[in-house]
Amino acid sequence: MKKVFILTLSIILIFSQVALAGNFEDVKDGYWAKENIELLVSKGIVNGYPDKTFRPKNTISRSEFSKLIQELLGLPLNNDDSEIIFEDIEENWAKGRIKTLVKKGIIDVEDYKEGFKPNEPMTRVEMARMIIKALEIETKEIDKTSFEDDKEISKKDKKYVSTAKDTDIITGYPDKTFKPNTTATRAETAAMIVRMINYLNNDDSVEVVEGIKFNKVDDVVSQPGYVNDQAMKLDKQQEFIMKFFENLKFTEEDGESYVSGYLSNVPTGYKWSVVINVYYIDDEDYDTFHSNTKARQDILMKTGENFKFKLKHNKDVIEIITIPIRIKKDTGAENGLFILDYPDKTFCKCGKMKDKWLNDSINWEEMFKW
Template sequence: MAAPAANAAATKEFPDVKKDFWAANSIYNLVEKGIINGYEDGTFKPNKELIRGHAAILLTKAMELPIPEDLTSFSDINSKSGFAEAAAATKQAGIFIGSNNKFGGTDILTREQVASVLVRAFDLVGTDEKVTFTDMDKVNPSHKDDVIILAQNGITTGTDSGKFDPKAPVTRASFTTFINRILEKETSNFKLSIMHTNDTHAHLDNVAKRSTAIKEVRAKKKDSLLIDAGDVFSGTLYFNEFRGKADLEFMNYMKYDVMTFGNHEFDLGSSPDGHKALSEFVKNAKFSFVSANVDFSNDELFNGIYHGGTIANKPSQGNIYSGIIKEVNGEKIGIFGLTTEETADISSPGKVKFQNYIEQAKKAVKSLEDQGVNKIIAVTHIGYDDNPEYDNDLELAAAVPGIDIIVGGHSHTELKKPVVIDKDKDGKAKDPTVIVQAYQYSDFLGTLNVEFDDKGRVVGQAGKLIKVADKTEDPVAAKMLKQYSDKIKEVKNTETGAVSTVELLNPRASETSSVSVRANETALGNLITDGMLDKAKEFNKDTVIAMQNGGGIRAALDKGPITLGDVLTVLPFGNTLATMKLTGAEINEALEHSVSQTPKEHGGFLHVSGMKFTYDSSKPAGSKVVSVEVQGADGTYTALDKTKEYVIATNAFTAKGGDNYDVFKKAYEAGRVTDLGLSDWENLRDYVTKLKTVEPKVEERIVDIAK
């Protein structure tokens, strides 16, 4: 395939690009800048389809990308290829990643593919402008957001017929026009890039892949801030064994910039050592901590590292401030932190006190603005849409002016796209606040690009979640992990001190049996729910019922000593315990959904403790439940009162509407759910250890009268 000539005369008019040609201005602008040239025959060939190799060359020149020493990063490109330098440069910049380690230099690019390439290359961010291409339904979902962003920035205006024509090959004229428009889009606006994690809960088995994801973003955006929104502590054996030291080694290696505290950072407060592990975590960190509403002043373990009420212009690593100011590309960025006040009820903070999040947020914003900062990030561990009785990000965004970005945690919310709040608590227009959260357990690395005008107002934003599992392992991080993971393998064989006198089966329906954990009461289901109820009562004595979805019980327990590994195999998802307030009528509705598919299997089939019920599987869905009784403190049962409010316990997955429990989802959205943040496997471990001898039975808690 012929390549454009290297030295076509910039001042000479191409015979196939007259001055009145629609793309003439863009073409001659880029020719004059030496970014693109014509062909050896003196033509430009504006309607020629553009291939990936030529696109990479144009981007390398337009962006002045550095050329790596290694030009063999793709298996189909050798160092002597005409595409070698541009392929390596665009790969290093995160623009062209390739597929199966192949660049595909002669592959023709479509218009939708080019949209993603340009958004990625130039960090373009979206606006509120509506895009009305009539063929948006034809755009591949993976490119749809980028097509919208390209149009919102005025880089593409579509075809004369009002379409974008996503599958059409992009031509040299079109691509040149796109590049020229981007380069001419001169702006004094400031762009900020953020990477964020939250609620990692000591899930380190994927940390080497997280490191790779972070390095890939930094290769393209070296000034990106890396922020964690809390709950690094608790959740796996890595924490139980190393008390945060393992997590911190990786956070230091990955070069986090700042972190706020989650409620689980305070889990050890009632232990003999108190918050020693937390204070050591802070002191050894190579980054700062922000916490505007947490008062550590009464705990001597934090003397010298806690600076309450201080907004630090030059923060020191290993110290706690209400907020800090970081300079990014000459601009001051204010960052403050908040932790849920509910921590006092669901963790063990000891002498550490929690203040009202709205009041402290307003103080922090004012202090930052008094120091000339007009770009402000709140790093929060209060939940995106969590119980408003305590606190959440939606309430914060509406109530406190001046917050531009909220990097959140606590509710384990998977915000696939940033949420923009542009109305205050009274419904009046306000400057935008962008909210992000990246689910849990380091499953994703969140990214956010925000554009500010000269007054510090957000005028554009784009963000996404990068799936960590799709990345290769950073070999350095993988080697670091081995010293910890080898120990964890040993620990999994540790006995809990409990012994099961019987084999606790976890049956599934088969050709020979209709008995299933997803359609029948089981002894193992009873053991798990009894443990949930026992743990929930420690935090809320009014809890009377526990429910566990059968789909979450993944393995049987053998007869004999129970190890930590056994417990983790039974409950591998790390779901947390939640309590919720439901009326008797809502409980009945939940039970109807539980048995709606019986006698067939259903992952949402509920195992129960503190109650018993009967149903008729021969009846239609929604009319199967026959009777429901709730167990009292004295062990006796009384009929469920549909008008009475009860406190029940379940896992957070179900509480938020998992397995299509709409009745639970409504309660969650109404603020009637409290996530205690206690991992299900830890609850089961604690319960069997407490019992010592484990011998649960099927007790006719759930009876199908049709049988």
């Protein structure tokens, strides 16, 4: 789990553009969020202003908070312009981040029927809802929370507010109120970030990578003494593999053919095993691109990086493209295999018990854009 939050050390958060190493003039000793603010500043997660202030009472906008959640979870940006989710985010700088959270189910379009209004400040109840969904914490429908102003909390949001309180991620005020519709401040946001990190770091059985939750107990094959012990289960592999294929593109530019994509990070102790093979008609020549770190640099797909390779020949003489792909344990333990073939347009999930065809799960037109 700690691996996820290494990402946060490189985040230049929305709080400002200039980092300060010293104390802030408006965050004095005894201020309730001083330790949280200074902790995040020391790690480079949040920053102050050039005038040596932090402005803890300022608000944070919906677009800014969306950026924070997307980067904390390491979710790849959704830059698909073919679908308009909210008309009022189309010109907003955080459009891709907001769409990413919608696709992940962290933002529900039904909660914003009159538009997302990205520049509006976040309320405390919105934060509770998004944080609990982002962390994928199980919730239960309840009729009432323990807060004095429970009547101000909508029925559908009570479970998020109650769960946020139970996990100590978002607390109430001294008067035992939650103030759901009050805009959240920068200081409150800093405190919530620290609590999110603490919550996840306390659960060593779970690791979130590229927005996918990997359970080190439930998502692995447990067969002590066998070669495939601790291999990742096929269904969990499939989540990572679908991300690979969602980003994989075969394109033509100025008469030349290319393959490009993104090889995501995987859980600690695991590695990719993927090969892109391109075979040509009436020609012994072929192209092959590897995730194997021993491969030549010019054909190597590196974990956590984008890649783009030029094919040796034009798309018109390609006979078949085949991509065997799986995620293996560093020890060599493996479980099943996925194979994609084109132009047959087949995608197979090959396991010991039974093969399963997943042809309809691939957007072939989007992948092969030539």
